[in-house]
Ligand code: SF4
Ligand code: SF4
């Protein structure tokens with residue numbers, strides 16, 4: 001019965017596949033405790049008539065697994081069950097302790113069958129884009145009038161605490177399929193956590209604290225690998241609700257896969273940056289590196305009139321202004337320019 005309560009709260013009452021994930025994460029007794037939340041250890045103990053020590057032990061274990069969330073990460077007294085599917089997915093998978101291919105396979109089966117499609121539909125109906133693309137630092141560093149909240153390094157500089165954790169989505173592709181074409185999560189963790197997000201992963205032991213210098217170096221590596229920076233869709237440099245800087249790719253990322261499975265454009269899920277790429281055809285050799293790097297299929301080849309060589313051309317409607325192409329172009333032939341006003345990014 002407790003599994004059913006939890007499935008209903010997650011919005012997937014009839015999903016046998018999600019049930020298998022819950023069963024992997026917790027036995028009947030632990031599911032009973034999770035279903036009794038929200039509440040303090042005392043309250044749950046009274047509600048279930050279960051020994052307080054036992055309740056505490058179960059909740060600590062579920063906290064480490066990413067199933068339940070304490071209000072105060074240090075003094076863990078009051079807990080909630082995962083807010084929604086995304087929180088359960090990200091927290092149970094984004095951890096250095098996740099290494100069982102069987103668990104990753106359970107998630108990939110569920111997400112491929114039901115999860116991504118529903119997630120895409122839900123995200124597209126929120127009425128507000130929760131995430132926005134932040135251009136690669138390398139692509140905007142020499143441009144005039146760059147706003148601090150569209151400069152990923154400035155955003156990180158503003159944070160009190162930074163941590164890094166293995167990316168939840170890439171943990172699935174790493175353990176349950178052929179892995180990511182763009183980067184190696186085994187070598188480098190890419191999910192940068194800030195503020196309360198950093199406190200959470202450090203207390204939970206799912207990731208590790210890093211210095212600002214380490215974070216800035218990581219950004220350079222992420223850009224060389226061709227991942228897309230994303231941030232909460234707000235202009236605030238620091239916001240208690242902003243906890244993560246995702247660095248995504250079209251192979252693994254839940255945003256890309258949700259849009260694909262729900263047959264929606266990425267624009268219904270994530271906002272563009274203020275920038276757009278453009279090509280200097282004189283410099284372009286037609287090498288196609290930018291086409292291979294672009295996660296949004298926003299570049300194509302064309303033959304300019306009178307030319308024997310193919311050149312790259314950006315399709316403006318498809319371009320999200322991520323700058324991944326700029327970082328990869330050895331000729332310096334593709335650049336970003338601001339095409340939207342500062343007010344485009346919400347307060
Ligand atoms: S959203 Fe992107 S960066 Fe974040 S966990 Fe998923 S793949 Fe990793
Ligand atoms: S990477 Fe640069 S040179 Fe190569 S096709 Fe793209 S714009 Fe042209």
Ligand code: SF4
Pocket residue numbers: 276277293294295296297298299314318319320321322323324325326
């Ligand atoms: S063309 Fe593609 S890679 Fe380049 S900025 Fe636009 S979306 Fe990003």
